[in-house]
Structures are given as structure tokens and as C-alpha cells.
Amino acid sequence: MTITTGKKKEKIDRLSELAARNDERGVSLWKEAFRRLRRNPAAIVGAVILGLFLLVAVLGPFLVPHAPDAQLWKGEIRLGDFPGPRGENWFGVDHIGRDEFSRMIVGARQTLLVGVISTLIGLAVGSLIGGIAGAAAGLGGRWGRAVDNVLMRVIDMLLAMPSLLLAISIAALLGAGLETVMIAVGVVSVPVFARLLRGSMISQANSDYVLASVSLGVKKPKIALTHVVPNSLAPVIVQATLTLATAIIEAAALSFLGLGNNDASIPEWGVMLADAQPYLDSAPRLAILPALAIIVTALGFTLLGEAMREALDPKLRK
Amino acid sequence: MFRFIVRRLLQLIPTLFGLSLLLFIWLRRLPGGPETAILGERATPEMRAAIRRNMGLDEPILVQYGRFVRRLIRLDLGTSTSTKRTVVTEFVERFPGTVELSVAAMLLAIGVGIPLGYLAARRRGRFLDHASVGGSLIGICIPVFFLAYVLKAIFAENLGWFPASGRQDPTIGATRVTNFFVLDGLMTREWDAAADALWHLVLPAVALASIPLAIIVRITRASVLEVLNEDFVRTAEAKGLTESTVRRRHVLRNSMLPVVTSIGLLTGGLLSGAVLTETVFAFSGIGAFIYEAISQRDYPVLMGFILIIAVVYVLVNLLVDLSYSLIDPRVRVR
């Protein structure tokens, strides 16, 4: 649930530092990082998984043999006895007579959507808060420090609140549904992005090139736009990749607790896993398939994210 | 040091009031109230109205909050609307379970995670490294509740090695003193009760530890790798110190700072995992109870429990901050 919680401070500091270094070495660093990435088997595995996942997510609805919500085999459903894998239904039929294969394929898109949108929510809100805090801290002075302080205490409070309980109470306010899951999971990742951006802005404000620019008389907003923001991109992309994995798993947990998307026409892996709970005995595949899909996808994002971080981190380079 | 502790504790007071006000308003903005949860299908609109009025839920929110604060100052947290027992009683009976489970999970995560992360770093690129990095990746990517079912299916249902539910075999009839079952067993010298409680802890602790363990392995590994590359380690090696001295005096000690930080943060996050773990293992604790309280709109329980948890969280992180200065003398608490 709180995959990132523990790593937050450590990772954020690391990323901020490396972002600061990147600029010193110039754009070629990106190329170099990419070259290193290509040589890393973990990154390749992650990229292949994600490539497949994206392909399925984008093309899925055009590939499937049946509509995911059509109860075509309703007549064959008896309590706890559903047709298993067969020529017509590669993954068998689910508990209300729908083609499991089609649902798995179409489910990829929803899962991706939940992951991406909730990450974007976290990214947007978190970056806004972190950006303001970082800018305030960078400006310094009594008021700057005060603004920074207040914002960071709010973020600390969010961190102190158990993320799942926060998500559950958001879901209680909004009712179950796809948007709820996205917002709840997004809000939970706000502190990560806020700390990340604030940290990287502060460390860059103190970096040599910014000091140099300042002494050359370049205006602060211009420095922020031309140096600070672009340089924050690398750590943010890395963090977003890792957060995507968390988001997918947290969404599954919310679905397990019955707060997930409930529209049958748009299947989603987390919901499918939750819905299969009563049939763990009679049709375990209905739980195992979506669970494996979730694990493998999350693994793909994590592998790639970690590899990217390593590739961009000069300290870990050999 | 003393002033540092006092200041941190004093900071707690405004934080608690802020948190309680936010929480109070937030909870009352949730649709529905305890009146429906109490009576279920049986509730008629008249009954619901009567309960709402009796509970004072019709009054303005600030009036209700004022009443809450006046009682909070007298350390009275009220009674649960669903069980009608005092919030303090509920806490005293349920919190020890979560603490036992969390401590077991953290001990497992630290006891296995730090050595493993260290060894992985020392043998970078070898099998052990790949295996522990791979294992920790999977640990992070597997949903806790799914892992819990799988563990139970294998070790409880099929092999029958461990119990699948609860904190202790009720047929033992163990004496309760503190509600920390392991501790109680040791205090009352009911060795079998203590052993049984430990035995019940194994599977839920493994499930709950999966994420912290994975994170600690990776942070330890990364941190050790970084320290191994530092000049002072090379110097120490060049000086001709034995490998074990270098390890003990320099590498381990210097790489522990981020690990300890993460342990502090992970402790706060354990509660989220505990909600699912306690539910799936029918383990009596506050995680599952708070979850239940949200659906019951049990305002007093939610307010009381979350405030107490916030205090605990702050205290744990205070301890973590204090431990920095023990690990690294350069860090001075101010």
C-alpha cells in the first residue's frame, strides 16, 4: 500500500541531487542515460512488459473476440460452475457468463487509465504545492520560510495519515466509482511529488550554475523557467513511473474493499480480482489471472522506473 | 536534547487541535450518519430522526466540536456509537493486537532486510544480489491481500502448519493482563499461551512485512553501495584494516541513516497494511476496527483513534530522530 512511504525522503533527496548534477553535464547526459538503460537487462524486461501492456491497452478493444460486458454464456452458468478455458473462450467464462479473455484484454486500458490519471492528479497537486513551497523557500525571508513551513506541515499530516484510510474516507465521501479510485489514489501520492519538487528546487537554488546565473544578473523567474523546471523533469518522470506501479496496486486494494469502479461494461483488473473472491474455490483462475496481470504490470513499471533512476544517478554508475 | 524533546512535544498540541478540527468537519461531511448503521434495514425514518436528535447531530458543527473539545480536555473521548463501550476501552483492547502485529512485521523486515540488503550490496551483480533485488521487487508489486490469501492457502489450509485466523487459540483460556498476548503469556508464565500467540503472528506478520522488507532490503543495499564507494572506506581499506573492522566501523554504521529514516516512515505506513491484514486474518486490531468505524460512521471512535495514532506516529518519529544522533555523531538534534 505504502510502497513509496519509506523511500520517500531518501529517494527524493537523491533525485534532487542528481537533477542538479544533470545540468552541469549538459543534455548529452540524457543520451548517455538512455544508452546505459539499453544495456540494463532489468530495464529491457520492464520496457518489454510495458510495451506489451501499452499495446494491449491501446488496441485491446479492437482485438477482443467478444464485448466485455455481453453475458453471452449466461445460460451455461451454474452456481460455482462456469465453463473453463476452451476454444471459444481462451480464459473461460466468468461468473456471469462473460468472456474472461475479452475482459482481461479490455481491462488493461482501464487499469492503465486509473494508474495514469491518479498519478497525474498526484503529480499536478503535489507539484503545485511543492513548487510553491520550493519557490517560497528559495525566495527566503520570513514570509517565504513561513509559507514553506506551513505547506510542509500539511504535507507531513498527509504522510502521517495512513494512506489506505485516507483513500477509504475519500471514497466514503464520493461514493464508489472509477473517479473515486483515481482521486483517492492520486491524493495519496501528493506528498511524494510535493516533497520531490520542493527538494529539487531548493538543491538547485543552491547549485553553482544558478548562483552563477544570479550573479550574472539573470532574473529569477527566467532562471526558474530555463533551468529549475527542466531539470526537475528527470526525477519527476522517474517518480511518476514508480508511482504508476503503486497506483495500480492501491487501486486493487480499494477495489478489494468494494470501493472500486462498478460499471460492468468497463472491466478493470482490480475490480475483477475483487469480484472473484466468492469463487476462489470453484474458479480460482478468475482471481489468479487479474492478480498476475496486476503484479506483472506493476513489476514492469517498477523495473523501468528503478532502471531509469539508476541510469540517471551518477553515483550508482560503475 | 531535553529542550528538543520538549519542543517537539509542545508542537504536538496545535497539530492535534488542527487535525481534530479538520477531521471533525471532514467526518460530518460524509453522507449518512451513525443512525442508519446502527439499525440497518430495520430503521424507520422516525427512528433515524430520533437518534440524530438524541445524539445532537442536528446542532451546528462548531457547537458539536466545542463539546468534543471540552470533553477532550478532560481526556474523555466518549463512547462508540456502534458498541456503546468507551473509546478508551475499545482502544485498550484492540491497539495491542496491532502493535504486536506491527512489531513482529518490523522485526521481521529489519532482521531479514538489513542483513540481506548488506549482503546483496557486498556481492553486487552476483546471484544473491539479483535474487534479493528481484524478490524485493515482487514483494512490492504483490497486493497485500492477495499475498495473505496465498500464504493462508499454502501454510494453513494445505500444510496446516499455521493457524489461519485470530490472535490466539481461544480454547487455551489464557489470562489477559495487558492484551499484548505474547507479553501476557510471559508475565503469567503461561508459556503455551505465549507460544500460541507467537504462532498466530507468523503468517499475518509475513504478509504485513512484505512491503517494508522489500523497501528495507533495497534502501540498505543502495546505501551500502554508496558508502562502499566513499573515499573514507577506500582509505580504511588501504590503511590495511581488516575487512570486518571496515565493515563494522565504517560501512554499516554510515549506511544506516537512510535505513533508520525509512523505518520511521514505514512504521506509520504499517497501519494501512494492517487494515487489510487484520481483515483477512481476522486479527483483532485497530486497523480493521477503524475501517469498520468508517462504514458505521462511528464518529467518536474515528476521532479518538486517529488522534491517538497521530500522537503515536509523532512519538515514533521523535524516537527515530533521536536515534540519528546515536548512529551518526555528526547529527546533533537542535
Place this chain on the structure above:
Amino acid sequence: MRATRPKAAIAAVAVAALAVAGCAESDRDDSSGGSKKDTLVFGVAGDPKVLDPSFASDGESLRVARQVFETLVRPEEGGTKVTPGLAESWTPDAAGTTWTFKLRSGVKFHDGTDFNAEAVCVNFNRWYNAKGLMQSPDVTAYWQDIMGGFAKNESPELPDSLFKSCTAKDATTVDLTFTRVSSKIPAALMLPSFSIHSPKALEQYDASNVGGTAEDIKYPEYATAHPTGTGPFKFKAWDVANKTLTLERNEDYAGTKAKLKTLIFKTISDENARKQALRSGDINGYDLVGPADVEPLKNEGFNVLTRPAFNILYLAINQKGNPKLADIKVRQAIAHALNRQALVDSKLPPGAKVAVNFMPDTVEGWNGDVTKYEYDVEKAKKLLAEAGASNLTLKFHYPTEVTRPYMPSPKDLFELLSADLKAVGINVQPIPLKWSPDYLNATTSGTKHDLHFLGWTGDYGDAYNFIGTFFDRQKDEWGYNNPQLFAQFKDADTTADAAARTEKYKALNKAIMDFLPGVPVSHSPPAIVFGKDVTGIKASPLTDERYASAEFKS
């Protein structure tokens, strides 16, 4: 999954712990000599809320109460018929308002005091004379449901009391007098909430002193730690920290003594967790078995018992929701659109039936001769066209995170029925809500809901407990006002003669099915499971299983 080192290390720790526990285990077996065979651990879905059934309305509290307490009359074992309990016989007077109960003699409470007519009156007067917070609807829900109000109502909303007085004529004869004739008497007296408590214990532990303030009601000590009845089991301990409640055999029980020495209820809220606990031997049985688990458990040799279906699941239609729903043709179209048989076949446990009344056929007053609304897509389309409602969009509420005995996996049921509705051209807007409190609030108040699931498990074997609960007055759940129907209910309830009353219920069922406020969907038999070596328990439609007769096969 690769066998990685962390896993190996965990296994090592696990094995070490196992070794420790293993030693402890063998120690225990030596000392107690296999005494486990007279201890039954039963898995239940929730903690009981209170031990005094006068204050209870949740099933788990009532389950405990049924073992510790007895009532004047009780349901027959495995059925709903009114049979002797603490009273051997009962007769109404000519007016039907005074009932004379002849009590059993030689019965003692757990605290050693005698059960007699005086004790019965102490109990009834305690409920009737409730004061202050004891009149709160969340404290005495069942008394208020059956009897209405109290001696001195403290809230203007409370109706007059049905109960009037109790007179102990001699040690074993007691008269209960009511203010009017009611169909509820004597069947409602089977409810565990009318359990007879020891007057001495009530006094000693201040049982009627429901304290605190209204916003935080505190139960007296009696209700949390000292329930004292006449039942086959005595209360021993309630260990909240371990989610267990322990009862022990009442050695002085007046009837057949319990075969079990100890009965333990253990709370396991998750359905799969209960199943896994049974398989791993943690518990010897559990309630609320998932319908899909019935066959697998049976095949493994567990004793799966099926309770006769004493419930109803219905699809409610709110006539104040979408205005088209006030049109009887639209309601009829909905009824014809639903393939209820397919739902029963694919989602409900064996023995489930399609409902034709809003009450099960085992209750007197059930009427097979009503309009039945068979599954007919064409007819449904035609009716919709006639009503000018060809492009209808309806909000369909269904609950999440809940299994009720009458409604296993509501989401699956929703998906089946919403597909049926779509097939006749009705657009469905799904509104999933968390069962408590969101769903119950949204469907039983306001006007925003169009269609929703709800149901009922009978408290006792009387038609009024079903159809009266749903339809005897104007309710937000249905949104209609039908004074004629309401008058018919009042007439039936106050008919003293049982046979005449049954006829009136039959007429009511016909009227309801013609008016079609909603569609009765199904009656579903809930299952309860016991270990392979547990025998002697008979499943009860009222969940009144007698754990006292359970024993282990040797």
C-alpha cells in the same frame, strides 16, 4: 515466483517459530487429555454488540442470547411454528387481548434463583417502564418494533404501547394483557429480545440503567458482562482482544443438558477467511457460507446444512423517482423483463426459488393465486410502448461490500437484472453504494432512487412481519400512497381469529401483486457449515440453531 533469499529467510523464521509452538502444542495435549472434543469453536461474521438481548437488534448478539436465555414461547426446532418454551401452554381470552401463560416449574436461572411468574412480570415491567435513554430506538429496537411505546413515552413520536400489563396469578401462571388485538402475539414473543432474565441479576448489575448522555449511550454492567438467563449455556467470558466469546455448559439446566462443555463464538468477518479457518482447523463451523462454497465444502466432507428459505429479496420501485414509474404499465413491464429464474439458477444456492409473493410460502397467508408476471421480453416492450416510455433511463441502486442471507453477491444480481432491463430497451444507470450507511440511507429516504434491491429475513412466522413491514404505511422506499391498502393491513392485524386473518393476508398478497409496488425476486436458503465430526445440529429458518445439541462424533 522465484525462491528468493528473503523468502528462504522467512521460511527459516517460520520453521523456528513452528518448532517453539509445536513443543507448546504437545505440552497442552498432554495436560488436558484431548479435552478439545467437547469444545466447539464457531466462526461468526461479526462481534456481538451487547449481551442483553433487550438492547440487541443484530444477529450476532441474538445468536449468543439464544444459547444463554430462553423465551416464553420458542420456534420449533428447525421451523417457525410457535412451540412451548418457558411457558408450557398459552391461551387468549375471548376478546383476544389477555393471554394466559402456564409456566414450567423447576426452572432455575444461572444465578440459582427460581424462574416463576413473578420473574416474568419483572421482565415485562422492566421493558414497559423503560425511562430516559432506554427509550432510544437504537437501544430497545425490537420492543419498539413489536410493542410500539412505553408506559410513559418521553418522545412524541413514540406510538402507544401494545403491551398493557403483566399479572402473576400464581407461581406458574401469568397473564399478559395488551391494549388491542394484534397478529404479532404470541409469535413475536419468540424473539430473543423477549428473553427472561434473572430479576436478582437485573437488580444486582443495574440492568435498566442505560447511562451516559444521548450522544454517547453507555450500557450498564449487566449488558456487557453478566447476562443471566435460564438457557443451556452460561456466559463465561467476552474477549474482545481475541474476538471470541466463551459460553460454558449450564450444569443445572432444566431440560436436556448441553453435550458440549464449552461453546466459543469467534469473529471472522471475511467470508473466505472463515472458510480457510474451517479448513485449517481453527474453527469447527461457521455461518454465512457463500453459495458457491456449498458444493466444494460438501464434497470435502463438511456438514453443510441448508436453512429453509425464510427471507425475501425484492426489487423495489420508487414511484416518486422517475415519474414514469407511477404508471402501472411501466412497473409491469419491468416485472416481465426480469428473468428471475435465470438469476435463481445461476447465482443462488440450491433450493432457492423465484418469489411470487413478498413473503415465503411457508408462512400462513401466502397466496399462489396472484398475478405472476412471467419472463416475457416482447410483452415488456409492448407495455413500455403503450405507456409511452420507450426511452426510459432508470437509476438502479445496488449495495457493495455486503452479503445478506437473502442477497449473496448483490453486484452479480445487479449485473444480471440490469442486462435484462437493457434487453427490453430500458437504460440503466448503475449507482453502487456502500451498504451501510450510504445505501440504506439513499434507498429508504428521499426521492432520488428509482430501482433498488432490498430484502428481509423473517423474525417470526407471521405474514405481517414481512408484508406489513414493507407496505403497511407510506414509505420513502416505495414513494406511493395507497390508503386502501393501508386500511386493509390495519384490518388484518387486528383480526383475532387466526383463520380469518390468514384469508385477509391472502387477499393482501393478491392486492400487492396487482398494485406491484416492486418485484419480489427470490427466496434464498442460507447455508451454515460444521466440521466433518460435528453432528446434532438442525438448521433453523430463524437462525435459531441449538448448539446445545451439537456433539463430536467419536
